[in-house]
Amino acid sequence: GESVGLHLPTLSVQEGDNSIINCAYSNSASDYFIWYKQESGKGPQFIIDIRSNMDKRQGQRVTVLLNKTVKHLSLQIAATQPGDSAVYFCAENRKESTLTFGKGTMLLVSP
């Protein structure tokens, strides 16, 4: 079935490294994608989004890449910090204002 999923459930990096979190999606009709960060005990927090007419978008220390050919989304975090430790979700908009979420990747940053 159609789904949004992640390749790696846990990613461990050293402080200062660059982190890459991957996400695969299967619905070619999706036109909007979002990355969320969720810290323990909190609600998801918006990080960055990208529309299907773009292949790259940059924010502060974060970059999202969209490859529509292989239906792949990635989140790159530059100079990862301990405060970046959280679960990261990708989500796609398939229908109206509903979002379909992947299962999440835990990012662990060691000092």
Next chain:
Amino acid sequence: NAGVTQTPKFQVLKTGQSMTLQCAQDMNHEYMSWYRQDPGMGLRLIHYSVGAGITDQGEVPNGYNVSRSTTEDFPLRLLSAAPSQTSVYFCASSSTGSAILTEAFFGQGTRLTVV
């Protein structure tokens, strides 16, 4: 800025009890939705609303009711609580100023335990 406010933050129910999870937003967003989050899983959509007076089912609607009488409020009702409804519930809202979806803002969540 209040954003999206959920109450209560924690709740324990006995099987068969009913209750309402409250959600309010002060951003004048048209779209509101409810998700549940279970361990090791992403968020799953329960119900959503594209505006006052309009609601629709999401991925896992069974056992839940919603209504949207005002733009600000979107309560989620559990009709007869079951242990399978033990979860963390998140309410979200988003705007579509130009009919294009923007990011959803989430509340802090309600942790519900049904015993």
